[in-house]
Amino acid sequence: MLELINVSKRFGKRLDAVERVARALGVKIAEPIVHAVDGVSFKVGRGEVVGLVGESGCGKSTLGRIACGLVVPSSGSVLYQGKPPAAMPRPQMIFQDPFASLNPRMRVEEIVGEAPLVHGLVSKMEIRNYVDEMLRQVGLDPSYRKRYPHQFSGGQRARIGIARALAVKPEFLVCDEAVAALDVSIQAQVLNLFLDLRERLGLTYLFISHDLGVVRHLAQRVVVMYLGRVVEIATTADLYAAPNHPYTQALLAGVPRLDRQRRTYAPIKGEIPSPLAPPSGCHFHPRCPRAMERCKREVPALREIAPGRLSACHLNDG
Amino acid sequence: MLEVRDLVTEFATGAGAVRAVDEVSFELKPKEILGIVGESGSGKSVLGYSILGLVDSPGRIISGSVRFAGQELVGMPDAAMRRLRGKRIAMIFQDPMMTLNPVLSVETQMVETVLAHDDVSRKIAVERSVESLNLVGIASPASRLEQYPHEFSGGMRQRVAIAIALLHRPDLIVADEPTTALDVTVQGQILYEMQRLVRETGAALIWITHDLSVVAGLADRVAVMYAGRIVEEGSADEVLYAPRHPYTRGLLDSVPANNEGRARLRQIPGMTPSLAHLPVGCSFRERCSRADAECLLAPDFKNRTRCHHPLC
Numbered sequence: 001m002l003e004l005i006n007v008s009k010r011f012g013k014r015l016d017a018v019e020r021v022a023r024a025l026g027v028k029i030a031e032p033i034v035h036a037v038d039g040v041s042f043k044v045g046r047g048e049v050v051g052l053v054g055e056s057g058c059g060k061s062t063l064g065r066i067a068c069g070l071v072v073p074s075s076g077s078v079l080y081q082g083k084p085p086a087a088m089p090r091p092q093m094i095f096q097d098p099f100a101s102l103n104p105r106m107r108v109e110e111i112v113g114e115a116p117l118v119h120g121l122v123s124k125m126e127i128r129n130y131v132d133e134m135l136r137q138v139g140l141d142p143s144y145r146k147r148y149p150h151q152f153s154g155g156q157r158a159r160i161g162i163a164r165a166l167a168v169k170p171e172f173l174v175c176d177e178a179v180a181a182l183d184v185s186i187q188a189q190v191l192n193l194f195l196d197l198r199e200r201l202g203l204t205y206l207f208i209s210h211d212l213g214v215v216r217h218l219a220q221r222v223v224v225m226y227l228g229r230v231v232e233i234a235t236t237a238d239l240y241a242a243p244n245h246p247y248t249q250a251l252l253a254g255v256p257r258l259d260r261q262r263r264t265y266a267p268i269k270g271e272i273p274s275p276l277a278p279p280s281g282c283h284f285h286p287r288c289p290r291a292m293e294r295c296k297r298e299v300p301a302l303r304e305i306a307p308g309r310l311s312a313c314h315l316n317d318g
Numbered sequence: 319m320l321e322v323r324d325l326v327t328e329f330a331t332g333a334g335a336v337r338a339v340d341e342v343s344f345e346l347k348p349k350e351i352l353g354i355v356g357e358s359g360s361g362k363s364v365l366g367y368s369i370l371g372l373v374d375s376p377g378r379i380i381s382g383s384v385r386f387a388g389q390e391l392v393g394m395p396d397a398a399m400r401r402l403r404g405k406r407i408a409m410i411f412q413d414p415m416m417t418l419n420p421v422l423s424v425e426t427q428m429v430e431t432v433l434a435h436d437d438v439s440r441k442i443a444v445e446r447s448v449e450s451l452n453l454v455g456i457a458s459p460a461s462r463l464e465q466y467p468h469e470f471s472g473g474m475r476q477r478v479a480i481a482i483a484l485l486h487r488p489d490l491i492v493a494d495e496p497t498t499a500l501d502v503t504v505q506g507q508i509l510y511e512m513q514r515l516v517r518e519t520g521a522a523l524i525w526i527t528h529d530l531s532v533v534a535g536l537a538d539r540v541a542v543m544y545a546g547r548i549v550e551e552g553s554a555d556e557v558l559y560a561p562r563h564p565y566t567r568g569l570l571d572s573v574p575a576n577n578e579g580r581a582r583l584r585q586i587p588g589m590t591p592s593l594a595h596l597p598v599g600c601s602f603r604e605r606c607s608r609a610d611a612e613c614l615l616a617p618d619f620k621n622r623t624r625c626h627h628p629l630c
Contacts, residue, residue: 217577
């Protein structure tokens, strides 16, 4: 359904006037470049739910935007059903903050009805019924259609965001931290809605989250990112039972869990390095408890260690 | 050491008084860690602020008492409260920038905190600051001291905020969602440091959070809040593994890890009621499958929970 081939995205900062003059005078100043996404390849099959996990700054949101066609990659290609994602229906995106992503001055019927009207999916005559149907689909009462976003609770706003995405009849949804801002009990309701919609409409999801518990519940396969690179891809069952990459291991060990009582936390050392100056070789080596000399020099390739299972770690070379 | 009795905090609004904290009682012993769990609007943060006397107008404590080391804190004069706050009771906020001033160096802020309560030389104040940064696991504390808050990462800033809270070795620390904004690996580090610090300094800790799993690994006792009230309180084991209140049960069931993979999550129907329009009687009544006519009367707190029809 979706295929990412060696996708990279670099963000650069243009030098300001003083810096340009200084450079013209022979001072060595380079434009700072962030490799937000660095050579990422993976596929999402039709009807599949793929989880994308990582911590802040790992490039997961940028990758989600690339998958949606909102950000054009610096290199590499994105294929959607074998073609570049230009034609309708494009993948749709559901954002984290259910308030910031809804225009506060638009009524719900405008928010949900705008895109299908613009794309000519429905005529002006039918739009009213169409919006009602979309609202019902996400469990909102159609009588709320005249209300503004501030008149809804957080969970209801999340549902409006989902209704807006579904209004253009997408087959593929990118959910970027779609439940992160919600309370546990409301989060459960929205996750159930995602599961129901998938069953009913046959949707495919790329589910981006920092919450490993949510991803475990929803996804069939998980992609783990660290500082712009994919470090491990595995089925959910394999990944949680026996993580291969030391970063995945640390990530899973660090998650507070209900079934671990008053345990002693033993965290991995250090912090996530700045993506402006990532460490050489394997990006994880300064924090890795099993780092070797080779890890500082050589970037480990992401390669198959078992059928359908990939990891980027020199330890797998035996 | 800390004893809260029937504490009520109200906020005056256009629609009348809203009770954010409603008849809350609990006790805390030295070295004990109490987790206060609740969803948005449950009153958990206001409870924390009420203990420290930080509730501002239009909010005020209506009744009840907060006794700390034999002293009554409710109604205590501001000057006396200020001598206690920062010295024997400290608070850590969700956003460390609520504690830190962005235009002052960390050194200025820490030295100021030391001198606010202790009459010592500047040199000793700096030494104590270095010691405190060291305690929370900040590498090369002496040089970090000269830096400004923006030169620290989010996790490091929270460590600085904790170091400031620890400067006077408080007997009680109130932490309001201090790891919520942090990444998983950094959260693990902070939880580890807090656990170690409580063991080493003997301080009691109140950890306010929405995250049940954080509490499971950290707390000795857990109190669950709903619509301003503590609906269940007990040892962490009791509350998390044998909950008595249907709301606690519902919260635990909503956590994805407690459910079969890719199956529907067991969810609590409806949403948290607005504090301005609470249902009559038990405030969880309208979302509860066990509710009956008896629940039209507000239940008393007995045997760990505030429910007419407790589980187990």
